[in-house]
Amino acid sequence: MNVLIVEDDALHRAFLNEAVRAALPECGHVIEAENGLKGEGQARTSRIENVVMDLQMSERNGIEAARTIWRERPDTKILFWSNYSDEAYVRGVARIVPEGATYGYVLKSASEERLKLALRSVFVESQCVIDREVRGIQQKSFGNSPGLTDAEYEILVDVALGLTDKAIAKRKHLSLRSVQNRLQQLYEKLGVYETPGQGSEGWFNLRTRAVAVALSRKVLNASAIERAERDLRQSAGM
Numbered sequence: 071m072n073v074l075i076v077e078d079d080a081l082h083r084a085f086l087n088e089a090v091r092a093a094l095p096e097c098g099h100v101i102e103a104e105n106g107l108k109g110e111g112q113a114r115t116s117r118i119e120n121v122v123m124d125l126q127m128s129e130r131n132g133i134e135a136a137r138t139i140w141r142e143r144p145d146t147k148i149l150f151w152s153n154y155s156d157e158a159y160v161r162g163v164a165r166i167v168p169e170g171a172t173y174g175y176v177l178k179s180a181s182e183e184r185l186k187l188a189l190r191s192v193f194v195e196s197q198c199v200i201d202r203e204v205r206g207i208q209q210k211s212f213g214n215s216p217g218l219t220d221a222e223y224e225i226l227v228d229v230a231l232g233l234t235d236k237a238i239a240k241r242k243h244l245s246l247r248s249v250q251n252r253l254q255q256l257y258e259k260l261g262v263y264e265t266p267g268q269g270s271e272g273w274f275n276l277r278t279r280a281v282a283v284a285l286s287r288k289v290l291n292a293s294a295i296e297r298a299e300r301d302l303r304q305s306a307g308m
Contacts, residue, residue, distance in 0.1 A: 071094065071096050071097050071098060071119075071120060071193065072097065072098055072099045072100075072101065072116065072118055072119075072120065073090050073094065073097055073099075073100050073101070073118070073120045073121070073122065073193065074100075074101045074102075074103065074109065074112055074113055074116070074118040074120065074121045074122070075087060075090065075100060075101070075102045075103070075121075075122045076103045076105070076106060076108075076109030076112075076121060076122065076123045076124060076127070076132065076135060077102075077103075077104070077122070077123075077124040077127075077151070078104055078105050078124060078127040078128060079124075080104075082124070082178075083102050083104070086122055086151065087100050087102065089182060089185050089186055089189065090122065090189060092186060093185075093186035093187075093189040093190050094189060094190065094193060094194065096194075101116060101118065105127045105128060105129040105130055106123075106127050106129065106130030106131055106132055106134055106135030107129050107130040107135070109121070109123070109130075109135045109139075110130065110135050110138045110139060113139045113142075113143070113146065114139075114142060117143070118146070119143070119145065119146055119147060120146075120147050120192075120193045121136075121139065121146060121147070121148045121149070122148075122149050122151055122189070123135065123136055123148050123149065123150050123151065124150075124151060124152060125150055125152040125153075125154055125159055125163075126152065126153070126154060126293070131293050132150060132152070133159070133162045133163060133166060133293065133297065134297065136148050136150070136163070136166060137166040140166060140167070140168050140171065144168040144171060145171075146171075147171075147172045147173065147192050147193055147196070148171075148173045148174075148192075149173065149174040149175075149176065149188055149189060149192045149193070149199075150163060150173065150174065150175045150176070151176050151177075151178060151185070152175070152176075152177060152178060153177070153178045153179070154177075155177055155201070155203050155204050156288035156289075156291055157217075157287075157288055157289045158288060158289060158290050158291040158293065158294040159291070159293070160175070160204055161223060161294070162293065162294055162297065163175060172192055172196045172197070172198055173192065173198055174188050174191065174192040174198060174199035174200065175199075175200045175201060175204045176188045176199065176201050177201050177203065177204070180201060184201075187199075217259070218256065218259055218289065221252060222252055222255055222256045222259065223289075224242070225238060225242075225249065225252045225253060225256055226256055226280065226281070226284055226289070226290065227290070227294065227295070227298045228241065228242075228298075229253075229256075229277050229280060229281060230281045230284070230290060230295050230298070231295070231298055231299060231302060235249050235250060235253070241305075253276075253277075256280060257276055257280055260280050260283045260284060260287075260289075261283065262274065262276050262279045262280050262283055
């Protein structure tokens with residue numbers, strides 16, 4: 071068994087290296103990469119089947135790198151190890167996991183023992199391991215508790231990209247009325263109609279306000295918008 075660590079912080083890489091060797095005595099080699107782009111290359115050339123992946127990195131973040139690795143080798147097991155449990159990151163990971171893939175999502179605030187347990191569970195026992203805090207956000211995102219549905223979230227991302235209602239309808243193969251209905255649901259769930267002390271109507275552009283609220287609540291983040299922008303340009307042949 072070989073393990074690839076993709077982490078941009080040198081101290082965190084060293085910590086992970088020790089944790090991997092302690093948790094997985096059967097591990098032959100631990101390979102390190104300092105960003106997602108190099109991680110993709112290492113996974114490709116070394117045909118690594120077990121990857122520990124940070125999420126927020128320069129020069130290709132963990133979601134982009136994991137998407138490439140899974141596209142090339144869907145059986146790869148990936149344990150995401152991150153400071154972030156924002157809904158935008160949780161949704162980003164959920165959208166790229168191949169059907170039947172083994173993966174984990176453990177926060178860096180978790181104990182060392184929790185990390186070691188996750189390493190063995192994912193890489194040896196082929197079990198998915200998700201921290202409780204992340205699991206709660208997943209359940210909210212998947213509609214098991216109040217929150218945005220996937221359809222509403224996609225509309226929110228398109229609004230953040232600056233697309234008009236007509237452009238969204240064409241891109242999503244929806245009627246203009248369906249897009250407008252989803253926007254109304256989005257505004258209600260984000261509470262953009264409810265502005266204390268507003269005093270009068272017409273203070274806000276609802277689309278802009280929805281994006282601002284989503285960013286402040288960490289439903290959206292810069293990485294999610296950047297990914298969507300790249301996908302938009304690719305689909306449009308730009």
